[in-house]
Amino acid sequence: MDSLAAAIAPKLVVPARNSHFSGGRLLGKSLLRPKSNRISRKIRLHADKTTQINFTDPDWKSKFQKNFEARFSIPHLTDVFLDAVPIPSTFCLKMRTPTEDFADGYPSDETWHGYINNNDRVLLKVINYSSPTSAGAECIDPDCTWVEQWEKIYFKPEEVKAAIVTCGGLCPGLNDVIRHIVITLEIYGVKKIVGIPYGYRGFSDEDLSEMPLSRKVVQNVHLSGGSLLGVSRGGPSISDIVDSMEERGINMLFVLGGNGTHAGANAIHNECHKRRLKVAVVGVPKTIDNDILLMDKTFGFDTAVEEAQRAINSAYIEAHSAYHGIGIVKLMGRSSGFIAMHASLASGQIDICLIPEVPFNLHGPHGVLRHLEYLLETKGSAVVCVAEGAGQNFLQKTNAKDASGNAVLGDIGVHLQQEIKKTFKDIGTPADVKYIDPTYMIRACRANASDGILCTVLGQNAVHGAFAGYSGITVGICNTHYVYLPIPEVISYPRVVDPNSRMWHRCLTSTGQPDFI
Numbered sequence: 001m002d003s004l005a006a007a008i009a010p011k012l013v014v015p016a017r018n019s020h021f022s023g024g025r026l027l028g029k030s031l032l033r034p035k036s037n038r039i040s041r042k043i044r045l046h047a048d049k050t051t052q053i054n055f056t057d058p059d060w061k062s063k064f065q066k067n068f069e070a071r072f073s074i075p076h077l078t079d080v081f082l083d084a085v086p087i088p089s090t091f092c093l094k095m096r097t098p099t100e101d102f103a104d105g106y107p108s109d110e111t112w113h114g115y116i117n118n119n120d121r122v123l124l125k126v127i128n129y130s131s132p133t134s135a136g137a138e139c140i141d142p143d144c145t146w147v148e149q150w151e152k153i154y155f156k157p158e159e160v161k162a163a164i165v166t167c168g169g170l171c172p173g174l175n176d177v178i179r180h181i182v183i184t185l186e187i188y189g190v191k192k193i194v195g196i197p198y199g200y201r202g203f204s205d206e207d208l209s210e211m212p213l214s215r216k217v218v219q220n221v222h223l224s225g226g227s228l229l230g231v232s233r234g235g236p237s238i239s240d241i242v243d244s245m246e247e248r249g250i251n252m253l254f255v256l257g258g259n260g261t262h263a264g265a266n267a268i269h270n271e272c273h274k275r276r277l278k279v280a281v282v283g284v285p286k287t288i289d290n291d292i293l294l295m296d297k298t299f300g301f302d303t304a305v306e307e308a309q310r311a312i313n314s315a316y317i318e319a320h321s322a323y324h325g326i327g328i329v330k331l332m333g334r335s336s337g338f339i340a341m342h343a344s345l346a347s348g349q350i351d352i353c354l355i356p357e358v359p360f361n362l363h364g365p366h367g368v369l370r371h372l373e374y375l376l377e378t379k380g381s382a383v384v385c386v387a388e389g390a391g392q393n394f395l396q397k398t399n400a401k402d403a404s405g406n407a408v409l410g411d412i413g414v415h416l417q418q419e420i421k422k423t424f425k426d427i428g429t430p431a432d433v434k435y436i437d438p439t440y441m442i443r444a445c446r447a448n449a450s451d452g453i454l455c456t457v458l459g460q461n462a463v464h465g466a467f468a469g470y471s472g473i474t475v476g477i478c479n480t481h482y483v484y485l486p487i488p489e490v491i492s493y494p495r496v497v498d499p500n501s502r503m504w505h506r507c508l509t510s511t512g513q514p515d516f517i
């Protein structure tokens, strides 16, 4: 072995036995670190819905596999710097000042243990569906028969200037991730760590100066929600961001954000590549909407669902205590109804769950309003949980966009409230309607314990990935394993609730709602 991998706690190692998954060979891009000089970078998953495959071609499997390998090859600094020489990892929990151990120069070789092998892979698909009609089936071929199978550090810590930026909306756990990035960087021996204030805007706004970060500064930040660094939407061009990075001497950039932020991170990575800058750009997906592809979940989502329970419970109590009470709770979810679905399932107090992925009628014999009449007749009260992106077809389109170019949605919660009040007035049945919009309360709170742990792992892995020389990647949890993924693969479209999935069916079973079509 001619060089060393960046260190990672052995317990994170993806077991090689995963590659013996019965029914096929499916592997995902596994977690960290190479033992060999050149990290092999491959990953597998099921065919996405946009992949066009000619199944009459006898070679379709090998072509699919080749295409898959190409898509999931994650970018590495050695793609540009062919002769980049890695050094032994300075990450060692036994040393307080790691770089001092290498004061006389870095050894050329060393044996380390506990790293993940380059070729370890995570199975991205763990169910062999017997038929494409199985609930939630994700099949590659029409018959659903084929399941495709599946050490060094590249930066001297004393030469690193690392920057962290948080963009988009808030999300529980941002501070936890920042904290662990900083702590892990320090353990590698990095002394120059800064926060870029208020998202990408902080790269261009002259009134905003970068914030020096250290273990001392971040020690207790996870105790409160929000982002220590601030967030924003919109901001400078990619070229201006990279100019600013060059001026500041930033060669490691950790970008915390959702799909928009990751599109930016990937563009920054490409621009650095084009300018031949030795810079590692690593993303950490942040979105309470949970709309990032391939991830089991993103940090903050669990907390958001948990926090939503409080609003739902209040709506339930209000509705249940009133004569003909109807509670409405609006939850976030621009194009994905994960929070609404999970909060409805978790609470067991929701009678009607409305999400953007499932069309519904308000009026008519099968509409939501008719079902509410039935609920008042039979139960005496009802609670509705609606995702903000649901039922946008009932609202006036404004074409308004936020600073990042996201469509500004109409308020479906207010609309529902008005329609319900009007309907019950018209039919002469009293209805006591209470509307709760806990939107910002849910995303401004601090992370719960489970998200806290997820943030810890993701923050640490982001740093390991950067030191291992990867760039244009993001970190995540996939089938319970922590992985690296190429950015374009996780943001090619928003992950949405599959109306044919078992989880949505479970939600319908729980609420008892009919199809509103």
Ligand SMILES: Nc1ncnc2c1ncn2[C@@H]1O[C@H](COP(=O)(O)OP(=O)(O)O)[C@@H](O)[C@H]1O
Binding pocket: 167, 168, 169, 199, 200, 201, 232, 233, 234, 235, 257, 258, 259, 260, 261, 262, 263, 264, 265, 267, 286, 287, 403, 404, 406
């Ligand atoms: N396609 C894109 N290319 C480059 N930057 C983008 C792109 N989309 C959004 N951004 C930038 O990413 C940041 C966050 O995007 P936004 O959509 O608001 O939040 P999120 O990352 O949570 O989806 C903004 O500063 C925005 O300008």
Ligand SMILES: O=P(O)(O)OC[C@H]1O[C@](O)(COP(=O)(O)O)[C@@H](O)[C@@H]1O
Binding pocket: 167, 168, 169, 170, 258, 259, 260, 286, 287, 288, 289, 332, 333, 334, 388, 402, 443
């Ligand atoms: O009011 P803001 O800050 O624009 O945020 C609203 C948006 O934030 C979200 O919760 C998450 O969006 P991002 O992932 O883009 O931050 C959306 O569901 C919602 O539309």
Ligand SMILES: [Mg+2]
Binding pocket: 168, 258, 259, 260
């Ligand atoms: Mg977004």
